[in-house]
Amino acid sequence: MRATLRWAHADLRSHRGEALFIVLATAGIVASLLLATALFGYATNPWQRVFTQSQGAHVWIHTGPSADAAGLAELDGVASVAGPYPTAAATLASRGTRASVELRGTVDRPATGRPLLTSGRWLDPAVPDGVVLESGLARALWAEPGDTLTVPGTDRTLTVVGIADSAEPRYSPGERPGLVWAPPAVVRDTDGRGGQVTGLRLTDPDDTDYAVQRAVTLLGAKAVTDVSPWQQARAEAQGGNRLLGQVLGLFGLAALLAAALAVHGAIGTRIRGHLRDISVLKAIGFTPGQVVRIFLLQHVAFALLGAVLAATLIQALGSRTPGRLGDAVGVWQGLPGHTAALLGVPLAAVLFIAATTGLAAWRAGQVPPVPGLRAAAPLGGGLSGLSRRALGLRLPSALVLGWHKAFTHRPRSLAAVARLALPLLLIVVAMSAWTTIDRFQHSPDRIGLAAALTVRADSSLTDPDVRALLARNPQVAAVHPGVEVAALVPGQTGTIALRGLGTRADPYPFALAEGRAARGPDEAVAGQGLLDLLDVRVGDWVRMTVGAQPQILHIVGRSIEPENGGRVISTSLDTLRENDPGLEAALYQLQLRPGADPQRVGAELTEAAHGDLSAHAVPNPADGLSPLRGVVVGLIAVLALIGLIELLTAIGGTVREGERDLLALKAIGLTPRQITAITVTATGCYALAAVVVGTALGVPLARWLIDAQGRSSGIGAGIAQEPSPALLALFATAAVLGAAALAALPASRAAHHRPADTLSAAA
Known part of the structure; x- marks a missing residue:
């Protein structure tokens, strides 16, 4: 064990860059998955977000004006009470639109069932006719802060001072009145049917039915006019977010697979670069089991360090990120299941890395103590007929040799292309989702509107x-x-x-x-x-x-x-x-x-x-899909990070495997700039092949997924819209040029190695 630890320490000192890359790669992937989880919870469950932030009541009980609702606070299992508030039924009109509303009398913003202001401000005694509208009702009335609402049949007017979100059941024309918070004097002056409403926040949400039974018993069945439990409000709110949930769930699973493949490729490339060190260990007496344990423990430690780093950063700084991402993390941290996800996602990543490392380490344990010499045959001897013809046509040798280098090891090359193509494919699907939402908003006549x-x-x-x-x-x-x-x-x-x-x-x-x-x-x-x-x-x-x-x-x-x-x-x-x-x-x-x-x-x-x-x-259904835009951007960023990790892995493997050919390339007269161009071309070929595969598979896959969702939601197939050819061409160009630019610096450093360094690397 002492020798194993000493070798691991020496290996860490001599390969600090590679170790740091594994730690950062793991941290990036785990952070990406945690952010994707936060975005999923934020976008697919807006009702839960509002309920958590507003300290929503688990049940709202409407009673007659004479009911004694103050005793509800004494019921067992009731943590806090909102109200009772006086209410009155009324009809409000704005810009030719009418809506039935429930005026709720209050002055201060309550701690329980606290409305979340989205625009404007709360009720102000200086504006005696000021009201705050629930956001769904405001959209139906086309009302904004500063607008004036009229009460049909009277000369009364009300001024909108604010708009707020609420976790209570939403406004539904002809079925449920909209919610309006108003000063108690406004409620008393209304001629509509009066009453009062009380909100109960329970210590155990699962006991809602029992709490309602006890409340009805206390107040009397005749005194209770309506009961609105939180399950009903959640079911109504979540019904409109089915598309968000399914789309993000699919992207989350696919991103997990892409991240897993990226980690597997990074570990495999690192172990292939240690074949000489493994042979030395075998020669000095290390058993295959010890070699396996060295790599397993080393990479699990790297993965654990990266996972802990990612979880710590997301927990401590994630909510401070500006914009929607920070809001998503802040809300996610208050949702049920946050702790389980914060521990489960890093643990799953570490376990997967341990499994993939164990397989790769087992292969490392089978390396013979005296490996065969790797042939340094001239590159021309292994060139394909197509490559020879390309050289005969006097095409630039760097381009021809770069293309040949990219696909010399066909199984390995195909695996690298497949790993890089997966996140690119998902980005194409995400762009298709974005384009479809644009079609809903800008061409509503093509989707039945x-x-x-x-x-x-x-x-x-x-x-x-x-x-x-x-x-x-x-x-x-x-x-x-x-x-x-x-x-x-x-x-x-x-x-x-x-x-x-x-x-x-x-x-x-x-x-x-x-x-x-x-x-x-x-x-x-x-x-x-x-x-x-x-x-x-x-x-x-x-x-x-x-x-x-x-x-x-x-x-x-x-x-x-x-x-x-x-x-x-x-x-x-x-x-x-x-x-x-x-x-x-x-x-x-x-x-x-x-x-x-x-x-x-x-x-x-x-x-x-x-x-x-x-x-x-x-x-327009697209109005409810507006959160998906920000989520699509976040998902594209996550997928781009995963693709970047895979691309860096491919570049590192290409540079390392090209070190043994450096002397031969210099011997045939190639300059360091031309040698650099070979590696850059090889990387560009990887990226180009991955982009072609990702686009060719992503466009039909996106159409099938979106149409399948359309069929399941009842809208029907035929709503999918793929990205324009210009956008796809721009995406492909950016991916290839970005990959080439990323490979330029490490390729240039490798091309300027001293001959002694090259001989040592090729030994």
Whole structure:
């Protein structure tokens, strides 16, 4: 053991650079995986992030105004209480849009269920009519700090002073009112139905049901009007982040595999560079087992040091990183499972390194005590026919020999190219995800969102009046009348959305991914979610019931449907009128001219109708995917780091293996600059081959993955958008030139070695 430790110490002193590289490589990979884990938790679980930062209540209990809710704080298992706060139901209007709200009276920001301000400021006694809106409600009302809200039917106005995130159930038009924090005086002056609400934060979240039972028993069943547990709010919030979770989960696993392969390549290259030292150890009496233990213990120590370094830096400094990454780490540190991930990821990396090192060390133990001399045959003797012809054409010898050097050891070269191609492939997939999000935002008509505004009119306006009013606005390009009703399909317990949009003379421009548009009587197009729900295909007939009226439709196409999970079947308004001649348009889908602002157009239409119609922006799924942009950037940075580690490993191996050929190259007249060019060319060939493989496989893989996600979410296949050829060409050029630049310095140093150094290295 003493001799083993002495040799390990001597080896460390003579190969400090290589040891430092292994430690830094391990630290970089572990840090990358920890950051990816933090980004995953931050982006895929925004509700948990808000709940943790706001000290959210596990259950909100709505009661009548006379209920004595103060006793809830004395219940066993209740850690803290928010409220009780007085509430009042009301309707608010802004820019022609109305929303049902719950006004909640408070002055100070509570410690439990604390709203997280995203813009503006909290309630101020100096602004007696000031209110703070929940962020989802603010988006629905197009409201910002400083805007004025009106209470329809009265002359009252409220001023928006702030917008905040909350972990409570979100605003849903027609189903759940939005949340508005207001001074108690504003709540008392409201004519709407009054009550009070109390939030309970529990010591054990799993006891929520039991705590609710005890609270209802204490207050009385008649006093409780509504109960909102945290599981319900989490389920609703996470439903819109399925895509984020699946995409990041896939990237996390793939990045782990890429990192594992990079570590394996680095260790294998290091051990191949120690073959001479291993032979010396065998010659002086070391057994194969001792040799294996030397390398195993040495590399496990390096890996452990790097893993501990990475975990310490992420834990201590990660949250101080500026921007979204620092926010992600700070939030992740407060989420459940943080400690397990902080210990588990480095431990898994160390165990994997130990496994790969053990395999490589076992091979090192089989090296004979007296290795055969490595032949220093002239390079020309091993040249392929293609290389000879290239030299015969007077191509630069450095380029030809560099290309030949890159692929001399074919199995090893192919393995290096495969390891480098994996992170590059994942970067191409990430770029495809970015491009697809851009398509959602800038070409919504191609993903089933041709209309930018949905307008609903009061009963006082007739259909001709509404059409004439909408057509007068110069920013409105087309008006499509329609209706949307819930339909029950026989044998199903749920409902689907049946839409009649446009007319046969002026059809609605559905985005079709399969089949054709519905032109004739009883023809319709359906979303992927409906096809999966009913187990039907394009060309089948489906029967549904709207109230007491049956409706039979022929599905002639599959449309891309981002709404209602794709459980939508759409036909023309004329087709629905054949079954119900008295059917009138209940809504109008408006296509706007390029560059038109939906918010401004909606306000203009509402003002022109004197408040007799309301306009809502059509929600775009890309709005909920905005966190994915920052995550994609972070993932590309992680993958680039992994690719850099693999590239440095390949450069080190190429330089080391080229030292034995240095004298021969100088003997045939090559200058140090030409010898440097050989190594740089070989590295560039590695990178070029990896880029070609990564791009060729990454583009179709990205399309398949995105379309598969589209099918599973009900939107349907056909939403994927690959990066432009110019972007791919720029990516390939940057990768190859970067690899060549990275190899230039070590190749130049190796080319200027003294002859004695070269002889020693080749011995």
